[in-house]
Amino acid sequence: MLPNGPTAPPPWKRPWRRLAAAGVLALALAGAIPAAAPAFAAEKGVFFPETFTLSNGMQVVLVTNQRVPVVTHMVWYKVGAADEPRGVSGIAHFLEHLMFKGTEEVPPGAFSRIVAKNGGRDNAFTSWDYTAYFQNVARDRLELVMKMEADRMSNLRLTDQVVYPERDVIIEERRQRIENEPADRIGEQVNATLYVHHPYGTPIIGWPQEMATLTREEAETFYKSWYAPNNAVLVVSGDVTAEELKPLAEKYYGSIAARPVPERVRVQEPPISAARRVILRDDEVRQPSIRRNWLAPSYRTDKEGYAYPLQVLSEIMSGGPTSRLYRSLVVEQRIATSAWLGYSPSSWDMTSLAAGASPAPGVTMEKLEAALEADIRTLVEKGVTEEEVATAKKRMLAEAAYARDSLTGPAQTLGAAIATGQSIDDVENWPVRIDAVTADQVNAAARAVLGQTNHVTGLLLPLQDKGS
Incomplete structure (x- = not known):
């Protein structure tokens, strides 16, 4: 799962999962580590992958881990919701569902049954920038899932009989996961307000009126346009050699x-x-909250060198219960039950930095917002210290040392990086680049991003609360 607690990004920045997909190991959002963690030298290398390219242009990446006889097999397509034609929102996520509807070799619904019958599990997820399909299986079942995944890469067969009932499924999924969840509704509206023109402002699952008109022909066109081996990356992690x-x-x-x-x-x-403001009042809200989003550079769009300092800033402000924001609002002032600041630079285009909090009982939203703004203002004006930067980097580098122990983590991190314009060297050099970050760089990045006046503030309030 994505990290829980203060460093977790808000729901609308997460990939849209078909089911409860395995989460992404987020080096960009490394959390607190055990106190007994060993020291970690900031040397080049995290996963030490091997890579080669097939004659058709498909990149293959391997991270060998022979601790257990299991493998994670993932295929990443460099296409997501932000690549959809205007007016056809949700087609990337819809096609993700339809990829389970069969080929001539594997009937509709049989893919997951075959994986489960062989002791594995499979799933898929869609983001704005990529769509990924994965299976976790015993090493002697790797060839089986490779054969099936390659089959549906080029031989998907769609009929009206399977397409339109599945369209009803994703519409119901939206009702349950967005329209019935006030926190997700406010997140969707904040996102749409932050990105006024860019497709990142369109929900991954789609707008309801457009989802209702998605057709088989549109799904087939999207599939034939983007689902090609030369637009895909195969990442395998586990007990297998090159x-x-x-x-x-x-x-x-x-x-x-x-x-x-x-x-x-x-x-x-x-x-x-x-500056813009979005307010949602709903009778289902049990825990009010405030969030504020600022546009920020991603790795790929980072012209000023802010991405790595912003990651360190996120760790300083929100890397566990001793972090600056949590300590100020929750521990010292006791006006919040939670406080966080999140930033993930893994996007094809720009991304955002977000901060938020939930008030303690009896605390007004006005008081909490003023305190949050004061902490952000103090950060911008006075900056962070060298000691804070050193401590944050130590935690982040130790987290990187543990990253390779995961089976799915390397495959997810490398796949997401490549699909959003990074290289393997970028991933492997992450510890060195983080270790090189200085307090001056963190402060410059904080001023540049948090000093913007075009942020969006979202307030989630109970219906009976008349304050704003």
């Missing part, structure tokens, strides 16, 4: 012909200088 994996990859994926793939062309945000 000598074992390469012939299997060539046999099943290498035989699929490359196809022309559209260029990722997205509109850019217009210049906006005004």
Whole structure:
């Protein structure tokens, strides 16, 4: 799962999961580590992967981990909700569902049954920038899932009989997970207000009126346009060597012909200088909250070198119960039950930095908002200290040392990085780049991002609360 607690990003920044998909190991959001963690030198290398490219252009990445005879097999497509044609929102997530509806070799619904019958589990998830499919299986079942995944890469067969009932499924999924959840509704509205022109403002699952008109033909067009081996990355983590994996990859994926793939062309945000405010009152709200979002650079769009300092800033402000924001609002002032600041730079285009809190009983939202603003203002004006930076980096580097112990974590981290424009070297150099961050760089990044006046504030309030 994505990290819980203060460092977890708000729900609307998370990939949209078809089911309870395994979460992403987020080096960018590394949390608190055990007190007994060993010292970790900031040397190049996190996962030490091997990589090769098939003749059709499909990249293959392997992280060998022989602790248990299990493998994680993932295929990442470099396409997500932000690549959808305007007016067809939700088609990327809809196609993710439809990928389980069968080929001539594997009937509708049989894919997951076969994986489960062989002792594994599978799932998929969609974000704005990628769509990924994964299976966790015993090492001797790797060839089986590779054969099935390669089959649906090029041989998906859709009929009206399977497409339109599944459209009803995703519409119901939206009702349950967005429309019936005030926290997700406010998140969706904050996001749509922050990104006024860019497709990141459109929900991954889609707008309801557009979801209701999605067609089989549109799903097939999206599939044929983007689901090609030369637009995909195969990442395997676990008990397998390159000598074992390469012939299997060539046999099943290498035989699929490359196809022309559209260029990722997205509109850019217009210049906006005004602060904006979104308020949602709902009778179902039991815990009010405030959140504020600022636009921020991602790894790929980072021209000023702010991405790594912002990660360190996030750790300082929200890296556990001793972090600055939590300590101020929850421990010292006792006006909040939770407080967080989150930033994830893994996006194809820009991203956001967000901060938020929930009031303690009897505390007004006005008082909490004023305190949150005061802490942000103090950060911008006075900055962080060298000691805070050193402590945060130590925790983050130790977390990186543990990252390779995970089976799914390496596959998820590497896949998401490559799909959003990073290279393997970028991932492997993460400890070195974090270790090089200085307090001056953190303070410059904080001023640049948190000093903007075009932020969006979202207030989630009970219906009976008349204050704002």
